Amino acid sequence: MDKNEIRELIRIFDKSDITKLKIKEGDFSIELQKGFDGPVTYAAAPVVQAPSVAPVAAPVAQVGGEASVNAAPAGLSMKSPMVGTFYRSPAPGAAPFAKVGDVIRKGQPIGIIEAMKIMNEIEAEFDCKVLDILVEDGQPVEYDMPIFAVEKV
Numbered sequence: 133m134d135k136n137e138i139r140e141l142i143r144i145f146d147k148s149d150i151t152k153l154k155i156k157e158g159d160f161s162i163e164l165q166k167g168f169d170g171p172v173t174y175a176a177a178p179v180v181q182a183p184s185v186a187p188v189a190a191p192v193a194q195v196g197g198e199a200s201v202n203a204a205p206a207g208l209s210m211k212s213p214m215v216g217t218f219y220r221s222p223a224p225g226a227a228p229f230a231k232v233g234d235v236i237r238k239g240q241p242i243g244i245i246e247a248m249k250i251m252n253e254i255e256a257e258f259d260c261k262v263l264d265i266l267v268e269d270g271q272p273v274e275y276d277m278p279i280f281a282v283e284k285v
Contacts, residue, residue: 138162141155141162141164145164150166151165151166152166153165208281208282208283208284209266209278209279209280209281209282210242210254210256210257210260210280210282211277211278212245212254212273212275212276212278212279213245213252213254213275214245214247214275215247215273215274215275216245216246216247216248216252216272216273217245217246217247217270217272217273218243218244218268218269218271218273218279219243219245219246219251219269220269221244221269222241222244228269229241229242229244230242230243230262230265230280231262231265232263232264232265233261233262234261234262235259235260235261235262235285236256236259236262236282237256237259238255238256238257238258238259239255239256240255241253241254241255241256242254242255242256242262242280243279243280245273254279259285260284261282261283261285262280262281262282263280263282263283264280265279265280265281266278266279266280266281
């Protein structure tokens with residue numbers, strides 16, 4: 133099975149009332165299960181399309197003459213397309229996909245969100261410059277939560 137077939141299988145399984153599915157095709161096998169009855173094996177992670185982008189307000193709170201650390205910079209935000217755990221790099225100890233100040237090209241990976249033991253690579257939707265990284269490595273993220281502040285280039 134190729135990635136597109138696996139992705140479509142997962143979509144159909146997710147929308148169905150089926151709670152457990154096991155497929156074996158030659159050397160390839162996949163088992164999908166809703167809920168937790170025991171050990172489950174998962175297929176390779178499908179590539180997820182770029183996160184949604186929305187404008188970010190630029191409130192800067194002044195505290196004793198210094199800008200607040202949690203203030204979001206002006207520009208656009210790339211938001212999480214799903215609930216999961218955000219990772220900045222492809223593996224522990226590896227260089228991050230994107231750092232503040234980096235120029236990212238459309239389709240380039242910017243992070244990974246782990247959801248249900250599947251690592252989903254998040255790609256840039258357009259050419260942009262990273263202004264700020266709004267979540268820490270290993271932090272849980274919610275659907276539509278801003279993860280990067282960017283500006284189009």
